[in-house]
Amino acid sequence: MSGLPRREFIKAGGALVVGFGLGDALAAQTNPAVRGAIAGPPDAQQIDTWLAIHADNTATVYVGFAELGQGTSTALLQIAADELDLDMSQIKSVGLDTNVTPNQGGTYSSASIARGGPQVRSAAAEARLALLGMASKRLGAPVDGLRVSKGVVTAAGGPSRVTYGELIGDRRFNLAFTGSAPVKKPADYAVVGTRVARRDLPAKVRGTHVYMQHVRIDGMLHGRVVRPRGQRAYGVGAKILSIDETSIRDIPGVRILRRSDFLGVVAEREWDAVRAARQLKVVWESTSALPGSDKVYERMRAATTKDEIVLERGNTASALTSAAHVVSFSANAPYQAHAPFGPNCAVADVKTGSALVMCSTQDVYATRRTLSGLLKIPQEQVRVQYYEGSGTYGHSCYDDVAQAAAFMSQDAGRPVRVQFMRGDEHGWDNYGPAHVGDVRAAADANGAIVAYEYQGWQHSWSGTETSAQLTGERASEFNTGPTQGVQGVNRLTCGGQYRIPNLRLVNHKLQVTDYLKAGWLRSPLDLSFAFASEQAIDQLAHMLAIDPYEFRKRNIADDRWQGVLDAAVQAAKWTPRRAATKRSGTMLSGRGIGLGTHLASWGGAVADVEVNTQTGQVIIKHLYGALDAGLVVNPAIVESQIRGQLVQTASRMLHEEVTFDTSGVTSVDWRSYPILRFEECPEVTPIVVQRINERPLGAGEEVMAAAAAAIANAFFDATGVRMDMFPFTRPRVLAALKRS
Amino acid sequence: MPTLQIKVNEKPWDVAATPDTPLLYVLSNELQLHGPRFGCGLAQCGSCSVLVDGVEKRSCVTPVSAVVGKSVTTLEGLPTWYAGTRKLVQAPEMHPVQQAMLDEQSPQCGYCYNGMIVKAAELLSKNQRPDDAQIRSAMNGHLCRCGTYPTILRAIRRASEMMASPTEARR
Numbered sequence: 001m002s003g004l005p006r007r008e009f010i011k012a013g014g015a016l017v018v019g020f021g022l023g024d025a026l027a028a029q030t031n032p033a034v035r036g037a038i039a040g041p042p043d044a045q046q047i048d049t050w051l052a053i054h055a056d057n058t059a060t061v062y063v064g065f066a067e068l069g070q071g072t073s074t075a076l077l078q079i080a081a082d083e084l085d086l087d088m089s090q091i092k093s094v095g096l097d098t099n100v101t102p103n104q105g106g107t108y109s110s111a112s113i114a115r116g117g118p119q120v121r122s123a124a125a126e127a128r129l130a131l132l133g134m135a136s137k138r139l140g141a142p143v144d145g146l147r148v149s150k151g152v153v154t155a156a157g158g159p160s161r162v163t164y165g166e167l168i169g170d171r172r173f174n175l176a177f178t179g180s181a182p183v184k185k186p187a188d189y190a191v192v193g194t195r196v197a198r199r200d201l202p203a204k205v206r207g208t209h210v211y212m213q214h215v216r217i218d219g220m221l222h223g224r225v226v227r228p229r230g231q232r233a234y235g236v237g238a239k240i241l242s243i244d245e246t247s248i249r250d251i252p253g254v255r256i257l258r259r260s261d262f263l264g265v266v267a268e269r270e271w272d273a274v275r276a277a278r279q280l281k282v283v284w285e286s287t288s289a290l291p292g293s294d295k296v297y298e299r300m301r302a303a304t305t306k307d308e309i310v311l312e313r314g315n316t317a318s319a320l321t322s323a324a325h326v327v328s329f330s331a332n333a334p335y336q337a338h339a340p341f342g343p344n345c346a347v348a349d350v351k352t353g354s355a356l357v358m359c360s361t362q363d364v365y366a367t368r369r370t371l372s373g374l375l376k377i378p379q380e381q382v383r384v385q386y387y388e389g390s391g392t393y394g395h396s397c398y399d400d401v402a403q404a405a406a407f408m409s410q411d412a413g414r415p416v417r418v419q420f421m422r423g424d425e426h427g428w429d430n431y432g433p434a435h436v437g438d439v440r441a442a443a444d445a446n447g448a449i450v451a452y453e454y455q456g457w458q459h460s461w462s463g464t465e466t467s468a469q470l471t472g473e474r475a476s477e478f479n480t481g482p483t484q485g486v487q488g489v490n491r492l493t494c495g496g497q498y499r500i501p502n503l504r505l506v507n508h509k510l511q512v513t514d515y516l517k518a519g520w521l522r523s524p525l526d527l528s529f530a531f532a533s534e535q536a537i538d539q540l541a542h543m544l545a546i547d548p549y550e551f552r553k554r555n556i557a558d559d560r561w562q563g564v565l566d567a568a569v570q571a572a573k574w575t576p577r578r579a580a581t582k583r584s585g586t587m588l589s590g591r592g593i594g595l596g597t598h599l600a601s602w603g604g605a606v607a608d609v610e611v612n613t614q615t616g617q618v619i620i621k622h623l624y625g626a627l628d629a630g631l632v633v634n635p636a637i638v639e640s641q642i643r644g645q646l647v648q649t650a651s652r653m654l655h656e657e658v659t660f661d662t663s664g665v666t667s668v669d670w671r672s673y674p675i676l677r678f679e680e681c682p683e684v685t686p687i688v689v690q691r692i693n694e695r696p697l698g699a700g701e702e703v704m705a706a707a708a709a710a711i712a713n714a715f716f717d718a719t720g721v722r723m724d725m726f727p728f729t730r731p732r733v734l735a736a737l738k739r740s
Numbered sequence: 741m742p743t744l745q746i747k748v749n750e751k752p753w754d755v756a757a758t759p760d761t762p763l764l765y766v767l768s769n770e771l772q773l774h775g776p777r778f779g780c781g782l783a784q785c786g787s788c789s790v791l792v793d794g795v796e797k798r799s800c801v802t803p804v805s806a807v808v809g810k811s812v813t814t815l816e817g818l819p820t821w822y823a824g825t826r827k828l829v830q831a832p833e834m835h836p837v838q839q840a841m842l843d844e845q846s847p848q849c850g851y852c853y854n855g856m857i858v859k860a861a862e863l864l865s866k867n868q869r870p871d872d873a874q875i876r877s878a879m880n881g882h883l884c885r886c887g888t889y890p891t892i893l894r895a896i897r898r899a900s901e902m903m904a905s906p907t908e909a910r911r
């Protein structure tokens with residue numbers, strides 16, 4: 001069973017660590033023999049925290065970033081192999097574990113390569129320098145004359161050689177990590193920038209990869225949560241009025257576990273837990289605190305908001321009044337779900353005074369902190385291990401399920417595995433919040449954008465997970481900290497693509513407790529921003545009868561934006577056109593351009609669409625996505641990411657919408673929350689704009705905004721109609737065509 | 741608890757389970773197989789697909805009692821099953837579809853790939869040279885949240901070509 005080796009390891013480590021005593025905790029954290037026995041995070045100022053060289057001349061790199069299915073674990077190893085002069089076959093990493101891996105912050109905001117890459121490279125460079133020093137002494141040759149290949153150090157002009165493994169194999173460096181060692185110049189990169197095959201894929205196609213959903217441990221019970229079908233207004237939660245325990249009398253051995261309104265069942269056999277959760281009769285207090293998904297935008301506009309000017313320059317109001325051409329455009333964007341393909345799962349073993357929790361969190365240390373508070377067990381006694389689940393695309397229910405498993409284990413006095421069912425995940429997600437955007441943009445007679453204003457309404461993210469909330473914790477706003485920018489109007493995607501002298505971005509923040517739970521969903525809010533903003537820009541081009549590419553080029557902010565714009569239009573063989581020169585017939589075709597990004601990097605896209613005016617069906621034929629993420633460590637992986645982003649954007653623009661009535665969410669499975677399928681999948685063309693001398697930036701979400709905008713503009717080109725809301729469902733498209 | 745005998749990947753297993761237990765839970769917990777995995781429990785996504793007598797079935801809604809007397813093949817048993825259908829002397833390390841998925845570096849999170857591979861293997865066992873429309877139609881009941889459909893389509897075409905010019909020894 002997959003969970004066993006790690007448990008054995010804990011026991012072994014616990015026994016061994018006795019010999020060290022408490023005073024030597026630091027040494028134990030990074031001692032290869034007992035690593036994992038002591039609570040982390042290991043000291044980030046020690047080289048031993050970051051990597052270990054083994055006697056067999058291989059290396060283990062300890063990385064604080066989770067493999068979320070995007071290939072970053074391979075790319076980070078490429079960076080380390082490159083700097084250490086090791087072959088990829090000589091290097092590996094380990095799973096995230098609060099007792100083992102350093103705290104590099106969570107795996108959010110495409111940070112693995114942007115933030116983690118330089119850290120890993122710097123640590124590897126410092127280790128390499130130390131190894132060369134040792135080799136110099138051993139070989140009696142100056143450091144300057146040493147060469148390294150595949151971990152073998154040779155002295156210039158001599159036969160003498162020594163391996164890294166012979167120099168330090170499985171011993172500690174005992175070296176402070178100062179970050180001062182010189183790193184390789186991009187021209188010397190041997191592994192970085194190449195298309196190394198992903199390390200995790202052989203096991204994934206063979207069926208031997210261990211996902212979180214596969215983890216089983218000794219003595220474990222199977223648990224399921226019992227909740228209303230679909231979440232209610234976040235601030236309202238869910239209140240139990242009564243439970244009819246006799247309703248599951250026919251299922252032997254099931255235990256009902258309850259903490260206030262948190263309700264679960266556990267059983268020895270998984271099917272018994274599934275049946276019991278489904279069959280248990282519970283009366284929940286009814287509520288009608290939501291406006292329903294059709295009316296939510298009115299409520300958002302009418303609500304009292306906390307307003308903030310995100311960015312202001314020049315005099316936007318006056319420039320808008322005096323400009324030759326002005327466009328006003330308002331758009332709504334729906335709640336969308338993470339909807340991971342495998343619902344989240346966690347295994348917890350909570351004992352008196354200690355806990356082990358295995359889950360698919362994006363941040364093992366943040367999850368440990370929260371669990372520590374909820375379980376009332378000191379952080380040092382809580383160990384969190386990461387196991388890859390299915391792709392999460394942000395804050396899905398991984399913390400919620402970890403808390404559920406921990407509560408149920410604590411109450412059952414046994415290890416508990418909780419697997420969320422499809423409705424738990426779809427219905428109780430931290431959705432990407434709905435958005436209302438008002439754009440005003442103006443151009444002069446020569447086609448220069450002179451003024452731009454974006455006003456955006458959306459609520460904040462939820463801070464308290466459902467499991468915790470149901471046990472009595474208050475619904476709260478997510479502690480924003482340094483990520484505040486991603487919950488409000490994005491200055492890069494909202495006008496940042498262009499040189500605009502008068503610009504004003506205003507954020508209207510709503511209170512999350514009045515709405516649905518929310519969290520970061522891949523490229524948070526950017527599809528919504530770009531949908532509104534880039535349609536307004538496109539409309540200006542149309543008013544001025546200028547080709548959409550030419551208009552953007554005239555106003556482009558800098559070379560990086562120009563680079564992705566050019567790359568996308570060249571791939572698409574764009575020919576100059578004025579948009580929406582109408583055609584007749586049932587099937588209309590069109591193409592459009594979009595520019596946008598997330599917090600860094602540059603994205604450009606072209607979309608080709610067809611619209612059936614009789615049925616309202618929109619078919620996305622081809623998407624071209626160009627991404628400049630600075631130095632791209634592995635172009636093949638980034639191409640794969642671009643493809644995935646384009647397809648997921650097509651899905652979000654055509655199908656995805658969380659629906660709810662006044663009581664709660666009604667989109668709770670793949671029928672009520674459809675996503676794109678094979679038969680409608682567009683052709684996709686990924687274009688990596690490689691910038692080998694630039695800083696590496698995020699590549700996992702930065703082309704989605706551009707693609708969303710390109711789809712909307714292509715729809716306009718085909719039909720002459722601006723869609724003011726997505727997804728482009730058939731009834732919505734037919735209604736829009738009828739209105740025009 | 742009754743004992744049922746089922747055949748999975750050519751081996752007989754005695755499993756203690758109520759007859760209505762979905763096959764998926766038996767495969768995951770009793771047999772500890774990692775191929776079929778939970779996705780929806782509603783036969784909507786294809787995460788749990790297995791072959792039953794060579795036909796793709798959703799194990800999350802298939803009662804274990806329904807496969808008694810039949811032959812169940814999971815992702816783990818696919819190379820052997822393939823060797824049997826093609827009358828090969830020896831099972832390849834991977835089914836051509838698995839090899840092609842790897843060659844195309846197709847998966848991202850890879851969670852849906854159990855179903856993708858099983859379904860594609862079923863398709864190619866019935867139609868060795870499917871065209872693009874036939875592939876899309878056959879695969880349409882299988883969802884991928886990471887959006888890797890384009891490379892799955894490429895991989896299936898590649899596997900089809902590999903099967904048309906086999907290098908394996910026949911019996």
